[in-house]
Amino acid sequence: MARTEPRTAQNAMKCPVRPDDVDLFSPGAQEHWYEAYPILHEQSPAHRIPGEGSIPGTDGFILTKYEDIVRVVLDPERFPPGLTTPPKPNPDGSMPQMNAMIASIQTLRPNEELWRAHKSELTDPWVGAGANRHHDMIEAAANALIDTWIDDGKVDFVGRFARLLPQIVMANVLGFPHTDIPRMEKWGEAQVLAFVHGAGHRNMLTPEQAGDQMRALAGFGEYVAGWVVEKRERPKDDMISWLTQVTYSALDRKLTDVEINGIVYAMMIGGLETTQYAIAEQAQLFCEDPDLYRTVRNDRSQLRGFIEEGLRLRSPTQGLSTRTTIQDEEFQGVKAPAGSILHLRWAAANRDPQEWECPHELQLDRKAVTRHLTFSRGSRGCPGSGISRQEQLIAWTCIMDRIESLEYGADNTFEHQPGIMLGLYKLNLNFIKAV
């Protein structure tokens, strides 16, 4: 059986053997996540993190069982997200960028019903179910990137494909010029700083890091605000233009500039690096098993199954601490009192042996393969899964049309970024061009 656990870099952190050794969040932990998951499943499926709850005296809990996570995400009234802090204006009265997003959450989707309406009316047409509209644009973007290295026989796959494709796609969807992509990348990195360099399962930034983040985001709010004004006056065929015109029927009104700004902020946090990581992990799964690449290349009807298995086995978002308990709860016999923060470990649930037959195997014909939790589930699940899946499908279709075989290239260290994302820094590939 080909290997499906990620290759990882050597580091100072020891491989976990017992539940007490498991640490998913300290520096270096990202190289041992997949060694920790079977230990947690067998011995500590609801793993307590002392003192890491929502208020002093409460704890965090890492949930790793599929059934527990599904129960939590499908019951948002009982397990509400912790995102309840009201936005604070800047000293000059303007809205900080992050708070534009929170403000737009509070006005456009303050409850479950509006959360659903927001998704179906405002984001689905562009990045959810309606993402098919971008097919030709994504295909052209993928092929243009491949053109730049197809004759070289080798490629820095992350830097010259996996990272760039989602950036170009989101710039096109939102209606930003390509010349601004380097700025988008810088702002995107600043937005997710806490998910990469924040401490512990709550991704806490130090005051210094928070200051760095504010500085790196300087100009982003004004940049988006400028485009919102421009597109309100001269709408084009892009998501921001459309958001300036649409009537949100759930509230029977058009959106304000700040609300649109908040939606754009959310699209950029969610839409850039996640899909990059998915495509980079899928490339590694192919390198691990040359027969797999041949099989899928020769029978493209298998591609969707491959992509879903890739998402299941190598979840780009490994876990998120976005739900709380408001009453005493119990998971797998472990008591989680009111005030606990639940860290939902999607990546572990996706390999839960109670849910998946041969959980560590990549099976192209796995039944109900899309039931993995990589995009979460329910009304608060990822609104961008449609466009992300489109990008992955088209990326691999274009690659398979033009590349006969691929393998690991030289100098791969398999070093991953810290945090909660499975983010490989660099991936060198060698390949044979199709004739």
Ligand code: HEM
């Ligand atoms: C492989 C790629 C992706 C993965 C693995 C992923 C995963 C997730 C997960 C696990 C959540 C949390 C859901 C919950 O707490 O229940 C989420 C939320 C979110 N995702 Fe994604 N996502 C991906 C791509 C995208 C893309 C392409 C976009 C935008 C175009 C996007 C936008 C968002 C937003 C805005 C949220 C926050 C939920 C909301 O505010 O409605 N994601 N995503």
